[in-house]
Amino acid sequence: MKNSKLVIGLMSGTSLDGVDAALVEISGFGSQAIVNFKHFTSNPFPDEIRKILLKVSSGEPVSSGIISNLNVLLGQIFSQAVLKLCSECHLTVNQIDLIGSHGQTIFHQSEPRKLWGHTVASSLQIGEAAILVEQTGVTVVSDFRPRDLAAGGTGAPLIPYVDFVLFRDPILGRVLLNLGGIANLTILPPKCQSNQIRAFDTGPGNMLIDDLTRHFSQGEKQFDAQGQQASSGKIIVPVLENLLSDPFFKKKPPKSAGREQFGQCYTKRILAMAELAQEKDIICTATELTVRTIADAIFTNSDNTFELNQLIVSGGGVHNTYLIQRLKNLLPHLEIMTTDDFKIPSDAKEAIGFAILANETFEINANNVPSATGATHPVVLGKISYGQNYRKLRGFN
Amino acid sequence: MKNSKLVIGLMSGTSLDGVDAALVEISGFGSQAIVNFKHFTSNPFPDEIRKILLKVSSGEPVSSGIISNLNVLLGQIFSQAVLKLCSECHLTVNQIDLIGSHGQTIFHQSEPRKLWGHTVASSLQIGEAAILVEQTGVTVVSDFRPRDLAAGGTGAPLIPYVDFVLFRDPILGRVLLNLGGIANLTILPPKCQSNQIRAFDTGPGNMLIDDLTRHFSQGEKQFDAQGQQASSGKIIVPVLENLLSDPFFKKKPPKSAGREQFGQCYTKRILAMAELAQEKDIICTATELTVRTIADAIFTNSDNTFELNQLIVSGGGVHNTYLIQRLKNLLPHLEIMTTDDFKIPSDAKEAIGFAILANETFEINANNVPSATGATHPVVLGKISYGQNYRKLRGFN
Numbered sequence: 001m002k003n004s005k006l007v008i009g010l011m012s013g014t015s016l017d018g019v020d021a022a023l024v025e026i027s028g029f030g031s032q033a034i035v036n037f038k039h040f041t042s043n044p045f046p047d048e049i050r051k052i053l054l055k056v057s058s059g060e061p062v063s064s065g066i067i068s069n070l071n072v073l074l075g076q077i078f079s080q081a082v083l084k085l086c087s088e089c090h091l092t093v094n095q096i097d098l099i100g101s102h103g104q105t106i107f108h109q110s111e112p113r114k115l116w117g118h119t120v121a122s123s124l125q126i127g128e129a130a131i132l133v134e135q136t137g138v139t140v141v142s143d144f145r146p147r148d149l150a151a152g153g154t155g156a157p158l159i160p161y162v163d164f165v166l167f168r169d170p171i172l173g174r175v176l177l178n179l180g181g182i183a184n185l186t187i188l189p190p191k192c193q194s195n196q197i198r199a200f201d202t203g204p205g206n207m208l209i210d211d212l213t214r215h216f217s218q219g220e221k222q223f224d225a226q227g228q229q230a231s232s233g234k235i236i237v238p239v240l241e242n243l244l245s246d247p248f249f250k251k252k253p254p255k256s257a258g259r260e261q262f263g264q265c266y267t268k269r270i271l272a273m274a275e276l277a278q279e280k281d282i283i284c285t286a287t288e289l290t291v292r293t294i295a296d297a298i299f300t301n302s303d304n305t306f307e308l309n310q311l312i313v314s315g316g317g318v319h320n321t322y323l324i325q326r327l328k329n330l331l332p333h334l335e336i337m338t339t340d341d342f343k344i345p346s347d348a349k350e351a352i353g354f355a356i357l358a359n360e361t362f363e364i365n366a367n368n369v370p371s372a373t374g375a376t377h378p379v380v381l382g383k384i385s386y387g388q389n390y391r392k393l394r395g396f397n
Numbered sequence: 398m399k400n401s402k403l404v405i406g407l408m409s410g411t412s413l414d415g416v417d418a419a420l421v422e423i424s425g426f427g428s429q430a431i432v433n434f435k436h437f438t439s440n441p442f443p444d445e446i447r448k449i450l451l452k453v454s455s456g457e458p459v460s461s462g463i464i465s466n467l468n469v470l471l472g473q474i475f476s477q478a479v480l481k482l483c484s485e486c487h488l489t490v491n492q493i494d495l496i497g498s499h500g501q502t503i504f505h506q507s508e509p510r511k512l513w514g515h516t517v518a519s520s521l522q523i524g525e526a527a528i529l530v531e532q533t534g535v536t537v538v539s540d541f542r543p544r545d546l547a548a549g550g551t552g553a554p555l556i557p558y559v560d561f562v563l564f565r566d567p568i569l570g571r572v573l574l575n576l577g578g579i580a581n582l583t584i585l586p587p588k589c590q591s592n593q594i595r596a597f598d599t600g601p602g603n604m605l606i607d608d609l610t611r612h613f614s615q616g617e618k619q620f621d622a623q624g625q626q627a628s629s630g631k632i633i634v635p636v637l638e639n640l641l642s643d644p645f646f647k648k649k650p651p652k653s654a655g656r657e658q659f660g661q662c663y664t665k666r667i668l669a670m671a672e673l674a675q676e677k678d679i680i681c682t683a684t685e686l687t688v689r690t691i692a693d694a695i696f697t698n699s700d701n702t703f704e705l706n707q708l709i710v711s712g713g714g715v716h717n718t719y720l721i722q723r724l725k726n727l728l729p730h731l732e733i734m735t736t737d738d739f740k741i742p743s744d745a746k747e748a749i750g751f752a753i754l755a756n757e758t759f760e761i762n763a764n765n766v767p768s769a770t771g772a773t774h775p776v777v778l779g780k781i782s783y784g785q786n787y788r789k790l791r792g793f794n
Contacts, residue, residue, distance in 0.1 A: 048513045061458035068504035068521035069512050075547070076515055107465035115466050116445045118473055122525075124465035129780065130540075134547035143527075147782070150472070150531035364783060364793070380787075383526065383780035385544070386761060390777075396761070 003027055005097035005393075006038075008085060008138075009355030010078050012104045012127070016053050018044035019078055021085040022351035023096075029363040030194065033165045035356060039089045040348035043081045049073070057106040067106070067126065074104055075131025082136050097393055099140045100358025100382075102350075103127040108145075110154035110256075122146070123155045129385040139387035141358035147382065148368040153375030154256065160186040160199030160369045161360070162353035166344060168192055173308040175298055175334065177327075178349075179317025181207035182257045183294055186372075189306035198301050199372035200253035203246075203293040204262040206317050208286045211267040216279045224283055227322025233284030239274050243289050249296065254374040287323050295330040314339040314346040357381060362393070400424055402494035402790075403435075405482060405535075406752030407475050409501045409524070413450050415441035416475055418482040419748035420493075426760040428590065430562045432753060436486045437745035440478045446470070454503040464503070464523065471501055472528025479533050494790055496537045497755025497779075499747075500524040505542075507551035507653075519543070520552040526782040536784035538755035544779065545765040550772030551653065557583040557596030557766045558757070559750035563741060565589055570705040572695055572731065574724075575746075576714025578604035579654045580691055583769075586703035596769035597650035599694040600643075601659040603714050605683045608664040613676045621680055624719025630681030636671050640686050646693065651771040684720050692727040711736040711743040754778060759790070 004027035012019040023038040045053070056062055056070065078101055086093045103125030112121040129142035145155035163176040163186035176186040183205035187198040206223060213224045224230055248257065274282045302308055311334040317323055318338050328336055339346050360367035366378035391397070401424035409416040420435040442450070453459055453467065475498055483490050500522030509518040526539035542552035560573040560583035573583040580602030584595040606627070607620045621627055645654065671679045699705055708731040714720055715735050725733055736743050757764035763775035788794070 046514065052513065056461050059460040059462055061460055063456040063458055064453050064464060064503040064521060065456055065506060065519075067461060067464055068506070068519040069510075069517045071521065072517045072519040072543075072546075073512060073515045076517075106461040109462060109465070113466075115470060116449065117443065118470045120466045120469045120473075122462075122465040122469040124461060124468065128519075128543050128547070130543040130547040133544065134776075142780070146469075146525050146527040147530065149469075150525070150527040361783075364788060379531075380783045383539070383782050385780050386758075386777045391761060 002097070005359060006095060007098045007100065007355040007359050008082055008096055009351040009353060009358065010081060010099065010101040011351040011354055012102065013350070014057070014105055016045065016050050016057070018042060019081045020348065020351040021081040022348045022355060023085055023089055024352055024355045026356065026359045029360055030165070030365050031168055033356070033359070035166055037343055037345070037348065037352060039085060040345060040351065041081070041085050041088055043084065045077070049077070053104060053106070071126040071128045072131055074126055075128035076135070078127050079132050079135035082132065093136045093138065094389070096136065096138045097389065098358050098362055099132055099136065099138050100354040101127060101129060101132060101140055101142045102144060102354045103142060108155065110149065110156065121149050123149055129383070133385045133387050137388040139390045139393055140385045141361045141382040142385065143383045144354070144357060144381040147379050148373050148375050151368070151375040151377055151379045153368060153370065153373030154254070155373065156256065157184065157199060157372055158357060158368065158381070159350065159353050160197050160372045161194065161367050162356045163199070164188060164192070164194055164197050165356050167312060167342070172310055173306050174310045174312060175308055177294060177311055177313045179205045179313060179315035181205055181259070182262065183290060185294070185297055187298070187301055187308070194366070194369065194378070197369050197371060198253060199369055200255050201257040202297040203249055203257055204290055205315065206320070207259070207262050208267060208270070209283060209290065211264060212270070212283050212286055215267065215271070223316070224320065227287060227320040229280045229283040230287040231322040233278065233280030235288045236274055236277050236281050236285045239270065240285050240288055240292070242273060243270070244292060249293050253301070254372055288326065291323060291326040291330060294327065298331060308334060310335045310337055312337050312339055312342070314349055318346065399494065402756060403492060404495045404497065404752040404756050405479055405493055406748040406750060406755065407478060407496065407498040408748040408751055409499065410747070411454070411502055413442065413447050415439060416478045417745065417748040418478040419745045419752060420482055420486055421749055421752045423753065423756045426757055427562070427762050428565055430753070430756070432563055434740055434742070434745065434749060436482060437742060437748065438478070438482050438485055440481065442474070446474070450501060450503070468523040468525045469528055471523055472525035473532070475524050476529050476532035479529065490533045490535065491786070493533065493535045494786065495755050495759055496529055496533065496535050497751040498524055498526060498529060498537055498539045499541060499751045500539060505552065507546065507553065518546050520546055526780070530782045530784050534785040536787045536790055537782045538758045538779040539782065540780045541751070541754060541778040544776050545770050545772050548765070548772040548774055548776045550765060550767065550770030551651070552770065553653065554581060554596060554769055555754060555765065555778070556747065556750050557594050557769045558591065558764050559753045560596070561585060561589070561591055561594050562753050564709060564739070569707055570703050571707045571709060572705055574691060574708055574710045576602045576710060576712035578602055578656070579659065580687060582691065582694055584695070584698055584705070591763070591766065591775070594766050594768060595650060595698050596766055597652050598654040600646060600654055600690040601687055602712065603717070604656070604659050605664060605667070606680060606687065608661060609667070609680050609683055612664065612668070620713070621717065624684060624717040626677045626680040627684035628719040630675065630677030632685045633671055633674050633678050633682045636667065637682050637685055637689070639670060640667070641689060646690050650698070651769055685723065688720060688723040688727060691724065695728060705731060707732045707734055709734050709736055709739070711746055715743060
């Protein structure tokens with residue numbers, strides 16, 4: 001068996017932008033894994049594919065044939081992404097050892113519901129792995145989420161295990177903070193085992209700040225660049241206190257947040273509460289809500305059994321200088337860094353993640369995080385489709 | 398590693414009756430496999446599940462959520478079938494080594510079509526393997542057909558490989574004949590390798606005889622019991638000659654037939670052609686068409702490089718004594734037997750088949766038959782989901 005593997009991760013998110021592909025070199029697995037990021041490439045979907053995917057994933061009724069054909073068609077698009085990535089890296093595809101493909105989520109319902117006399121929660125990712133195997137020859141791991149759901153979990157988040165592989169340190173305690181629309185944390189005590197990972201959504205990340213900025217600028221600005229608005233404003237204390245009293249922030253993990261909670265209705269609520277206030281003060285207050293709920297979550301989920309030393313930030317919010325400064329102020333004991341400081345580009349992290357998860361699956365190592373998903377036990381995620389390289393990869397004759 | 402495996406095969410057909418489960422003991426694989434049939438059980442679908450499956454597979458538009466939830470729900474029903482089979486055999490589920498699950502086909506389009514700028518053929522089976530793994534703990538192979546389609550095949554038939562494993566003989570040349578609605582053959586020269594298998598549909602099996610019987614009895618009789626009608630009738634030669642001139646019968650394999658070709662429109666055509674004839678003569682002629690096309694196909698696909706010795710029949714047509722007698726008359730050099738003579742119950746054959754195909758996949762042995770499906774090359778079908786027993790099964794530490 002080879003000492004290290006070249007693994008490609010494929011991710012196409014719910015934003016339906018396209019498929020991201022990342023190449024990493026991995027040796028070992030679990031807490032012993034060493035991961036070197038090599039290359040990342042983004043492949044936008046053609047418009048007509050994005051449209052039909054939007055239709056299907058928004059729940060519009062379609063025939064089973066549409067879903068079946070889309071499954072194969074996305075398999076073809078994913079294969080093209082693999083071949084493009086290889087060509088950009090001056091590799092031939094037969095130098096690749098393994099592919100981890102998340103697939104395109106067209107449905108996700110993590111709360112079990114009664115259905116024809118059965119209790120069902122489900123998540124459906126499409127992008128046929130058999131097409132990837134045929135067009136690349138490489139062994140593929142696909143379909144990660146259903147296994148966690150089958151074990152009673154919500155099938156998400158899966159990235160905390162990736163954080164564990166990439167950032168667990170023998171000496172330092174680390175917190176990973178992803179500042180997307182929603183903010184989420186992965187807390188990694190020093191020398192932690194996978195069952196000591198804590199990971200959950202803290203609440204709004206950039207979502208609220210972005211929505212307010214768009215509202216005040218009549219859609220001209222998409223986000224508060226460098227936090228300029230926020231930094232020139234003042235916190236409206238009664239509004240902040242009111243928002244902080246939301247029971248979600250006190251809830252113990254596992255917990256997840258979404259647009260249904262902190263989206264436009266939430267923005268409207270805040271605008272109503274702060275009717276006479278200045279725009280910059282409202283944005284400042286929203287920024288403070290993000291910062292405070294993150295800082296509080298870090299405090300609440302730390303205990304005196306371990307020390308935390310670093311906060312490693314990724315996602316669009318990294319560029320909000322004011323927000324990051326406020327985090328520094330509230331968390332003076334933490335060194336604030338970004339995933340880029342560890343040579344993991346923020347954009348590439350999820351695609352890298354599915355390369356890492358595929359490697360764990362291949363090594364038959366449980367790779368969900370039950371404390372984050374609510375699963376009743378650890379499981380090996382995904383399904384394996386044998387490539388032409390499978391025997392060699394396993395070290396079989 | 399164990400010398401033999403206990404493998405369960407699960408099959409739910411397009412008739413939407415329910416899920417069939419068969420238990421076999423297998424040692425070895427490929428031409429060296431030894432398969433012992435142990436038990437078979439049929440599990441009808443609840444009415445409401447059959448109804449929704451019928452809706453989905455007939456192409457009625459539904460939301461992606463319905464398909465996603467049905468995928469999980471069928472996973473639960475398949476798991477119940479496994480547990481029931483084990484209990485009927487007085488086995489605990491952790492004595493089972495492997496499960497092969499065909500899944501429920503909700504779409505199958507083997508002819509490639511242009512779709513949003515891509516050329517797509519696809520087949521979609523549902524019945525989530527992750528649920529089977531969670532509820533049984535056993536390693537599962539699922540999703541067999543897409544890999545053959547990805548290799549340019551039609552994703553069907555898959556049973557010829559099973560015929561090869563079960564009936565290939567070092568000395569005898571054998572023909573497997575399945576007399577379902579459509580008749581299909583698998584020709585196994587003595588000592589053949591998997592690339593020497595010939596398998597294809599010959600044309601109507603019972604479909605035409607059954608349709609005519611239903612027509613003449615105003616739906617009272619479903620089939621010509623023991624071929625009584627046919628045996629009392631005479632062949633209408635011009636009608637038979639006309640039917641035999643259909644180019645399908647001359648077409649070289651791979652070829653497949655279906656209800657769209659030999660269904661009710663075909664029946665109507667024959668009724669029009671034989672307007673003034675007696676009912677029993679028309680049924681006799683239809684029976685002769687089935688028999689002649691089978692016999693002709695066996696002649697056309699034999700050559701003097703090997704001898705054929707036995708014709709092994711399965712499917713409902715086994716009970717049509719007259720039809721079997723006519724086969725004997727036309728193929729006097731063949732000993733006519735049934736799969737039951739080999740302790741393979743005809744009803745259980747498909748479910749047994751997916752146990753055998755799963756065993757081949759686990760052993761990383763190609764298990765499609767390119768000459769039958771039209772695939773450009775042999776492939777290992779299916780996807781593996783690891784059960785708790787996977788390491789032990791592989792002989793890993």
